[in-house]
Amino acid sequence: MSLKPFYQTGSLIKFYLRTDISKILIWTFSITALTMLTAWAFEDLYPSEAERLAIAETMKNPAMTAMVGPGYGIENYTTGAMMAHQMLLFTAILAAVMTILMTAKHTRGDEEDGMAEMISSLPAGRLAPLTSVLAVVGLSQLLLAVSIGTALSGLNIESMPPGASFLYGAAIGGTGLFFAGVTAVFAQLSESSRGTSGFAFLILGLSYLVRAIGDVSMETLSWLSPLGWALKTEVFVSNLVSPLVLLTAGSSALTLTAFGLMLKRDLGSGMLPSKPGRSNASPLLLSPFGLALRLLRTSVIVWAVALMAIGASYGSVLGDLESFFSSNEMLSNMVNATGGLSLTEQFISMLMAIMSMMAAVPALMFFYKLKSEENKSRMENIYARAVSRQNVFLSYLAAAVLFGSLMMVIATVSLWGASVPVMEEPLAFAVVLKSGLVYLPAIWVMIGIGAVFTGIKPGLTGLAWGYLIYSFLVVYLGRLLQLPDWPGQLSPFGHVPKIPGEEISWLSLMMLTMISLALTIVGLKGYQQRDLKG
Template sequence: MTGTVAPLDVSGTSATTGTASVAFTGTGTLVRFGLRRDRVRMSVWLLALTLGTLATAAEYKALYATPEQRAAAVGSMDSPAALAMTGPRHYLSDYTAGAMLGHQLLGFMAVLVGLMSVLIVTRHTRDEEETGRAELVRSTVVGHHAQLASALVLAAVANLALALLLALGLTATGIDGIGPGGALLYGFTHAAIGLVFAGTAAVTAQITAHTRGASGLALAAIGVAYVLRASGDVGNDALSWLSPIGWIQRTYVFVDDRWWPIALCLALAASTAAYGFVLSTRRDVGAGLRAARLGRRTASDALTRPFGFALRLHRATLLGFGAGLCLMGVMYGSILGEAADMVKDVEQVQEALARIGGSTVAESFASMVMVVVAVVAAVYVVMAALRPRAEESAGRAEPLLATGLSRNRWLGSHVAVALAGGTALLVLAGLGFGLAGAASAGDGGLVLDLVGAAVAYAPALWVTVGVAVLLFGWFPRAGAVAWIVPVYAFLVGYLGPILQLPDWMKNLSPFGHVPQLPAAGMNWTPLLALTAVAAGLILLGLMGFRRRDLETK
């Protein structure tokens, strides 16, 4: 345990008057250091969120260029299922391209901005304590609150930079319905919700002693906020007012341009951040307020085996993704019966669905959505496949491999969890999609069809695991490059049909070779080829891990 003691006041006056300033000593230095560490990570987040928004705005302009097309969009969005996935009905009163951004994109972006903010705060607080770096830093001239304060400042810098980029970028597009005032408000809604979830992470980082637990609690808060918002927009509006995501959507940006809901977000952000500082004084460095649960006297048989131990490490992440993908499947399935009406007047989307094929619009729509489901599952498998790198960097792999446990069995256990876990996520998402879709479309046969369509993407997930394992085995510092696979798959798989990208770009992604069930027929050849490629990549990764030195502490 370390701490900072106020200097002795030799003049006889009380030293407590400087306690507040002493507690924040070194904040500026830690902020500069954090910006230096996160310069690439933060830039990628900001560029991805900004470019994604600008691309969506341009897409709305192209898809809904005429008043008739926008009126058709209003009709397709004015249903309980569509409102649950988008936002409050009031946006439909003047459905310009800007109103579409606020209605259809703002809630989704709030989740991503919240994720960015949570990861920034937990990375610079709880992760620093868990790895022991915080204690080393606090042994110097650094106040007790400096680390949390610097993390919140970094989150604020990232969110404010995003707000300005969005405001300037949207203004520069010159799209009708997107003016400078609305663009500025749209940008600051992102900053406001980001600060709310940064404050939430400041609290959760004090509760648990583990980074994954702190991030998981904060991400659960984001999920609850989204569900409350969706429930309120469909039924009782009071539920939406319990959610900060509901607050920023009720700015009615590009429709009414109301600024005052942002004040609610700022008040909540300030309150949670202040509470985080208070809680930080009630625990030791490296500890959490929630006492660690006592385990059993002896480990279970599963924990004595590599696979069981790896599964225990991955359990929380796997359960979180399972709940999220099941909910995603149910939400998309709930509008499957209305798919034909939603796209009947949108020429570009109709053309994209026609290229996919299928006897009905519902089948084509389900095939397009399945790409998104598979990409989200790919995010999990990348995280799971790169978990050995985190274990190695933290020094936890070294004592395990110093025993009779071989490198192949240790790494293979994590790879097996990634392969099996990713496949299980596809089954769960397909089942939720199928059950909700069958209820929406009145076709019970969709359950098995959509589960099969989801499982068909399993070989592509296995290739993604193979890429991550190959990088870990031979080039461990370049492991983050594996994230290109799901990002590229989303761009060419989901946006490609709408943007009419050439086929050769689609073929560069393993997901581009999967038969687009249920619209297309089953073809086993590419699935077997992907499975063989995945096996080869994993074997090469295992070979590289055996040959290289282990990072030691």
């Protein structure tokens, strides 16, 4: 190996660009198209100032602030101010997801697949692979920022001038760069690609939580979150560039930290290695299901705590939400005219939809542990004994269904528990629990989709993540943009009855359950018949 740490970085940049160019273009086109269509829809749906101010009134409450961020320019709610208020945060999260997946795949993922070992056998510097990966990710975020800025500028909306439009894109790209740095650091600390992406997503979730708490009750706290920094640009209102300095400096500091850790560790190992096991194994490890539980133990605890915190953060603002609308005569009339339900009851169904898709993330990750173990050639040790593929597959499936469902229950109970002390008339526990439990079949469908890809074509498991992102966008944006019903109907979450407010459709829930079962059977048959890696 060359003594020059960055030797052959340029060649590796070209290699990774050829490898990921199609993915980069798909991500860029999708996020840009979403941004452009949303801005166009806002301009078309709310052409008059009176209509925009009416929408602004509905956004002036702690629950919406926790969800989408503070409303800058709310007094003069132009299309640009509305776009930044309701879309900047979630678009920045999409960019973060993009960079987390790309960085984890080509850092720790390449080490698991043997690609990094092959590159290290060539005359390449020790830091060349990591540098080239971050360079390609950086170029992807630059392309995304320019693409979004150009698209918004091309709409010729008066409240979205070109300079501010490119600042909007820069805030999104800067957030993506920051979380690329976060992922690069965890790639040096963790021993697996799953652990790397899991910890990075955990930091993303905590950043959202810290920002939500800060925006609602303590503005200073928002400055501790990189997502808060993106919102502090106040795009299309004050157009502040200084928060981008924080994102850039944070990304640079994380990159340098990753470089330092990379030079100190051995290839294939992590700075936080697994502790030695006991001399005598637990009886739990005598079965594939017990082994799956043991391997997933830490992830289950971490995700349970995270979803408990998210549920509590949403529940804690429901009292303020109630007070806000009761003090606003216009909004009170709007709420009273909607089927006799309070605004809080209507808002619960949206929160449950969002939390169910959050719970689907760990559910998929738990099942994909099977693929991760296969990539590390550890399944050979299992199948060397009298263990069937069916038993192993169903063990990981059962763990994903069990703990994925548990995540949703924890978030739901946490939301109810946090809402009780702050509401004058707390919601009935049975109603809240029912509104959360009806989303379990949709989560099971997502696990079934992951099972199909794992069983038939493991290289396409990322499509399940893309489908989950699509589900989030159509469910969240469907109400915001008054989209037709059919985009939501393409997602399992679009077939779940919204409780309270709708009657439980047992037929829909049964159909979702049957679909998840059918997908599981297809995945199992494929897993039994295909060649296993290693």
